[in-house]
Amino acid sequence: MPDWKQRLYRTFEANGQACDVDVLEELSTHAAAAYDTLRAQGRDASEAERRVDDLIDVWVREAADLHRRPKRASSIPPPAAGGVPLAGLMQDLRYGLRLLGRQPGFAAVAILTMALGMGATTMLFTVVYGVLLKPLPWADADRLVRVTETRQGRTGRVLGTVSNGTFLAWRDHRSTIEDLGGWLTQTATLTGAGDPVRVAIIPTTPSLFPILRVRPLIGRLFNEGEGARDQPGLVILSYGLWQERFGGRSEIVGHLIQFDDKPYSIVGVMPREFAFPDRETRAWTAWSVPPVTGKGGVLVGVIFRAMARLRDGTTPAQAAAEATSRARSAPDMGLAARALFGAVGAIDVSAVPELQAITADVRPAILVLLAGVALLLITATANVASLQLTGATTRRREMAVRAAIGAGQRRIVRQLVIENAIVGLCGGAAAVALAAGLQRLLPSLLPAGFPRLDAVALDMPVLSFAAAVSVLASVACGLLPGWHTRRVNLVETLSENGVAPIGGAMRSPIARTRTLIMAGQVAIACMLLVGAALLTRSFVSLIRADRGYDPVNVLTGRLPLPPAYPAERRSQLLEALLDRLRVVPGVTHAAYSTGLPLVSSGGFSAFNMRSPRNPDAEIEVQAIQRFVSPDYFPAMRLRLVAGRTLSDADTAATPPAIVVNRTFARQYLGDHPLGFHIPQRGPRAGGLRFTDEHADCEVVGVVDDMRQDSVDAPLQPEMFAPFKQIVPASIGNFDPILVIRTTADPTTYVSILRGLVHEQAPALALDSVTTMEDRVMTSLAKPRLYAVVLVWFAVFAVLIAGVGLFGVLSFSVAQRTREIGVRSALGAQVHDIVALVLRQALWIVGIGVLFGLAAALAGVRLLSTFLYGVSPHDPLTFIVVPIVIVAVAVIACLVPARRAAKVDPLAALRAG
Amino acid sequence: MVTSLLERELKRGSTEVLILALLDERQRHGYEISQLIEERSNGTITFHTASLYPTLYRLEEKGLVDGRWVERAGQRRRRYYRLTRAGRKALAKQRSTWDTFFLALDRVAGVRHA
Structure with a gap:
């Protein structure tokens, strides 16, 4: 059969x-x-061919007339002229999807950028909403208000507490509040329900549960008057403890368990969702606040946390x-007040809404x-808008044609907004997925003790927020290019050939807008980088x-002792343990103490003594008081300022000796602290009974100050007394803390330590065994987290700015091909062309950095409360950050600059 | 001259309605349309293939028919045409015009139409 197509073509x-x-x-x-057909009708091949040839001639x-013309414009539905707003919406949607499908690279970059910005924002908003905004359960x-007492402006030794005097006085004569509840925090060894276990328990006044308006799952709550010292112990179990230890049996009420060997009768179980004050708490015991005047007229001082429920219509200030x-x-x-508050004087009580307090x-x-993430979101959105603007430039013809065939301004803008809404919603969905993933990781990311972590969830308010953000961001992205199509002129657009006139690269409104956006992105990157650098430097200073x-090289651990453990037996056990530890190879010093920084202060003492400066005057002393074994000083490497530290020679047979810290010496002892005698007799709070009851104790040494918790907390006066000289019973109940200095990695000694404890006292188990370095790092978890998060934000912002700059310059080089060709033809060298591109980049970056640094200078005020050891206006930071930004900008310039340098003048001019 | 112009207009108008009517049944390709017109008119309308395609393209341009290439297994690729909604409306209108026209012819010139 002939090739008809060939034949037709030739004819x-x-x-x-x-x-x-x-x-x-x-x-x-x-x-x-x-x-x-002709062949089928029986014609021979030549006849059939002839007939078809005749047809071809016709x-x-x-x-x-044999031309297929494009369909008439009328086949495109005319724009709904304000009548039906949603007409053609599906069409726009389909078109938008097709368009994105055609540019997968652009779609991926846009969606990824949006997902990143919105994911971080959504994540942070889950935390903001869950922790700060969501109502308490x-x-x-x-x-509900948290009640806190200060004396002469000083808070209790335990932050956020009230004293028993204040609590009882208010509770007995209250008119602004319905009731007042108080609680302590404790850990205790639970026995009588499976294997012994250390659990967090809360001794609480019976009034607390009614204040919270909660009911038990089974059994009852505590009744008014229960919990007094002479009454039998009562306990309410948490749902978790009930399930774990009692298999959720309902006949549990009346059952006995022991905390630290004291029996408690179970009166009820709380519902699963009840957690107070946190999820760690496994049980609540009945407790009553002791009166200030105890048996035999002894003054009793206790500080604890308290909460009140306001009467309807009263304000926290009135309360x-x-x-x-x-x-x-x-x-x-x-x-007692002086020991607990470090001051006696005017009492002030504050009442702060509970949510705010915690x-x-x-x-x-x-x-x-949140401010940081908002900046990140802005810069991510700006990036997508900037990409869209590039698109808008290349799509000017499309827009012009659409406008010419009758599409109204609103229709075109709507098309652009819909295209962006697709990007935004995809980004939003990815963001929610990202946030959901991060949210699972949250408990491991956030430091222990971060409040309300269980309230952080991807719930409706958070999802609505994410949806609102994605819609707003897409509208913002679409409106900008849409606004530029306002002035699209059909004739001009169709007649221009897509190449900017010489020197016109920055003159078009779109180019100017992109430059502005770019400068803004650089400014944001600059601000975030300054914040991240300051927080990082501060964190390093903290370390x-x-x-x-x-x-370094210190292992620590607590040895919980049952309250019934005899005081004499305690000393024997600890001394035997130290003897065994000292001979372990690699252990240089082993000691025990009642207190250790970041663990426990040990105790407080307050007394009066004559002034060393003026023997006729009496001064009021308050100090942290701890009992230590002699090796405590070398084990912790405390610096000796004067005299000597305690030694094994300080025994019950020698005169009582104490060591004080520099602040104690400066505050109370004057210029010659050594040899000063501190009286044992006379009224005092905080037990310190030497075996020689009548002798004064002599200050034998002064050591440098030690930071108890945070390094920026005020220094406290401290006294160290040797265990061997103290009447064991006068120290009361305490859990000794072991401190071991090693020559190598202290974690390798953990099992040895545990083994030795087990050998000496099989019934006891060490608690919270960890290195001192770990304790320091744990105490810095929050500053570290804030620094890490801000560093990530800054890295993303710099990346986004770098990618944005790359895009702007690449586009500009492409647009200026002809200009570059002309310049080359006129004799410009490669370095001139590269300089041309660099100049444009540095101009944008310069403006961005300038504004960024100015904004950062104004904004660092917000950061100043988080900074330690670094000024908010740290010169190094403000010098290095612009250098980093410029370096990133130069890297972003490299490819466009190379491309510009490679422009062939002949080809460029011919194309023009 | 006048007659030839009228003839041309008549032919053109009739070709359009013939094509639209055939496409009203189902979608067809060009050759099938030309064959059907010849068959159904019992060869009385020897329809010039020359005017078929320009007409089809004109109808397509007006948006009355919609043409697209269809590939079927074991067959050569063919361009099929189908009636658009606008085409269906146009066909109905043309049919009624032709009806009126034949009625008028009958009354005036005694030409009967089936």
Whole structure:
């Protein structure tokens, strides 16, 4: 069979007629079909061929009409002129999807950028909402206030507490509040329910549960008056403990368990969702606040946490005023108050909404991070808008044609917004997935003790927020290019050839907008980088800070002793343990103490003594008081300032000796602290009974100050007394802390330590065994987290700015090809061309950095509360950050600059 | 001259309605259309294939028919045409015009139409 297509083509050509390929193909199928039919009708091949050739001749004669013309514009539905707003929405949506499908690279970059920005924002918002905004899980929780007492402006030794004097005085005469509840925090060994286990328990006043408006799952709550010292112990179990230890049996009420060997009768179980004050708490025991005047007129001082429920219509300020006035008329706690508050003087009580009180610690940091993430989101959105603007430049023809065939401004903008909404929603969905993933990791990312972690969830408010952010971001991205199409002129756009006039690269409004966006992105990257650098430097300063002791190569652990453990037996056990430890190879010093920085202060003492400066005057002393074994000083590497440290020679047979710290010496002892005698007799709070009861104790040495918790907390006066000289029973119950200095990695000694304890006392188990360095790092978990998060934000912002700059410059080089060609033709060298690109980049970066640094200078005020050892206006940071930004900019310039240098002037001019 | 112009217009108008009517049944390709017109008119309308394609393209341009290439297993690629919604409306209108036209012819010139 002949090749009809070939024949048609040749015949048309021979007659000087041209024909569309499409039409040619259609005619050839017709010719072939006609030929087949003729053959089927029995004609011979030459006859059939002749007849079809006749047909072709007819077509050639009519060739003028054989053209398929494009469909008329009327086949595009005209824009809905404001009538039906959603008409054509599906069409726009389909078009948008097709468009994105055609540019997978652009779609991926845009969606990824948005996902990153919105993912980080959504994640942080889950934390903001869950921790700071979500109401507490109690009924009318906005009427719950946390009560805190200060004396002469000083808070209790345990932050956020009240004294028993204040609590009782207010509770007995209250009018602004419904009731007041108080609680302590403790850990205790639970026995009588499976293997012994250390658990966190909360001794609480019976009034606390009614304040929270909660009911037990089974059994009952505590009744008013229960929990007094002479009454049998009562306990309410948490749901978790009930399930784990009692298999969720309902006949549990009345069952006995022991905490630290004291029996407690189970009265109820709380529901699964009940957690107070946190999820770690496994049980609540009945406790009553002791009166200030105890048996035999002894003054009793206790500090603990307290919460009140406001009466309807009263404000926290009214409650605080009432509490303050009641506290000031409460019985004087004397020296106990000074020991507990470090001051005696005017009492002030504050009442702060509970939600605010428990989040006060993290609120400023979360808000700063939220500001950081908002900047990141802005820069991510700006990046997508900038990409869209490039698209808008290349799509000007499309927009112009659409406008010419009747698409209104609103329709075109709507199309752009819809395209961006697709990007935004994809980004939003990816962001929610990202946030969901991160949220699972959250408990391991956030430091222990971060408040309200269990309230952090991807719930409706958070999802609505994510949806709102993605819609807003997409609208913002779409409106910008849409706004630029306002002025699209059909004739101009269609007649220009897509190449900018010489020197015109920055003159078009789109180019100017992109430059502005770019400068803004550089500014944001600059701000975030300054913040990240400051927090990182501050964190490094915190690690390197002089704490007064050396945490390297020190292993520590607590040895919980049952309250019934005999005091004499305790000393024997500890001394035997030290003897065994000292001979372990690699152990240089082993000691025990009642207190250790970052673990426990040990105890407080307050007493009066004559002034060393003026023997006639009496001064009021308050200090941290700890009992130590002699090796405590070398084990912690405390620096000796004067005299000597305690030694094994200080025994019950020698005169009582104490060592004080530099602050104690400066505050109370004057210039010659050594040899000063501190009286044992006279009223005092905080037991310190030497075996020689009548002798004064002599200050034998002064050591440098030691930071107890955070390095920026005020220094406290401290006294160290040797265990061997103290009447064991006078120390009371305490859990000794073991301190071991090693020559090698201290973690390798953990099993040895545990083994030795087990050997000496098989019934006892070590608690919280960890290195001193780990304790320091744990205490820095929050600053580290804030620094790490901000560093990530800054890295992303710099990356986004780098990619954005690359995009702007590449586009600009492409647009200026002709200009570059002309310049080369006129004699510009490669380095001139590269300089041209670099100049443009540095101009953008310069403006961005300038504004970024100015904004950072104004904004670092917000950061100043988080900074340690570095000024908010740290010169190094403000010098290095611009250098980093410029370095990134130069890297972003390399490829576009190379491309510009490679422009062939001939090709460029011909193309122009 | 006048007659030839009228003839041309008549032919053109009739070709359009013939094609639209055939496509009203189902989608068809060009050759099939030309064959059907010849068959159904019992060869009385020897329809010039020359005017078929320009007409089809014109109808397509007006948006009355929609043509697209279809490939079927064991067959050569063919361009099929189908009626658009606008085409269906146009066909209905043309049919009624032709009806009126034949009625008028009958009354005026005694030409009967089936």
